[in-house]
Amino acid sequence: MSEANDSSQPGRRDFLIKAAAVGIGAVTTLVPAGAGLVTLLDPLRHKAKAGRFLRVATLNSLPEDGTPRQFPVVSERQDAWNKYPEVRVGAVYLRKTGPKEVQAINVVCPHAGCFVNYQPDQRNYLCPCHNSRFALDGAIKDASSPSPRPLDTMEVKVEADGAVLVKFENYRAGIHEKIVAS
Ligand code: FES
Known part of the structure; x- marks a missing residue:
């Protein structure tokens, strides 16, 4: 054995x-x-990082009375396998809601994607395409507005030096839900 x-x-x-x-x-x-x-898969990881905070304006560039001002949003852009230098990726209305608080609203109408205009005389937003009307905070202002949801708001950070950063996203148009456009 x-x-x-x-x-x-x-x-x-x-x-x-x-x-x-x-x-x-x-x-x-x-x-x-x-x-x-x-x-x-690296490009896909970068894509997942979309929606990071982007520097858009400074606190002292916003009117004290809460009147919105429109600003372009500029960012590096990356598709599946290419990286582009700074390009305009959208625009926002910013308005002061407190000494250091700012609201950010995407300028794109959630109905079909036209740009809304701020109307100073009525202190609201009007979409020129099908007349959706929105209040200063982005809420739908009248029931006849065809937009399926309020204007899209985004997270804002105000830094110690007064820089206003927006977690910018574009959202899908034509639906009730607020879903980031892919
Ligand atoms: S696109 Fe704004 S109301 Fe239709």
């Missing part, structure tokens, strides 16, 4: 050595392959 064990030892050792070699080979193959996959 002990002879049988002795004779099986070299075979077993060979098996273990081969198994270890296969394991190491698999690890050395899969790690670079995994890294390659991450690199390949």
